[in-house]
């Protein structure tokens with residue numbers, strides 16, 4: 001019995017590690033949730049500030065974080081916390097308040113899909 005519990009504890013430790021590793025090396029693969037094509041349409045308003053390919057720093061007075069190629073979970077968490085008011089930033093709270101859960105999935109899938117050299 002003891003042996004079995006050690007095995008299952010090991011499996012419990014390894015499976016999330018593999019999942020994390022896969023996520024870290026494969027941001028463009030099927031782990032990304034949401035529809036990047038739909039997200040691209042939503043991202044039209046975002047890229048005015050967050051930059052579009054070959055077109056950056058629309059508002060030089062802001063430090064606008066780069067979204068392209070970011071970890072999708074991170075982007076989702078950021079948008080959800082702006083939307084809930086947990087993360088304070090008037091502009092981004094206003095932006096996030098217009099997004100549904102599906103919009104957040106799709107728009108973040110889009111930013112993940114374009115890679116880190118853009119936006």
Ligand code: HEC
Pocket residue numbers: 042043045046047048049050062063064065066067075076078079088089091092095096099107
């Ligand atoms: C008017 C300019 C503007 C627009 C439009 C805008 N953003 Fe932002 N965004 C910012 C600024 C400035 C910040 C940094 C805010 C802060 O310091 O918390 C930011 C932060 C973020 C962050 C957090 C990034 C990080 O590294 O923590 C995400 C995610 C984000 N924006 C997504 C979006 C999405 C998605 C849209 C479109 C629906 C959008 N933004 C539209 C200006 C904008």
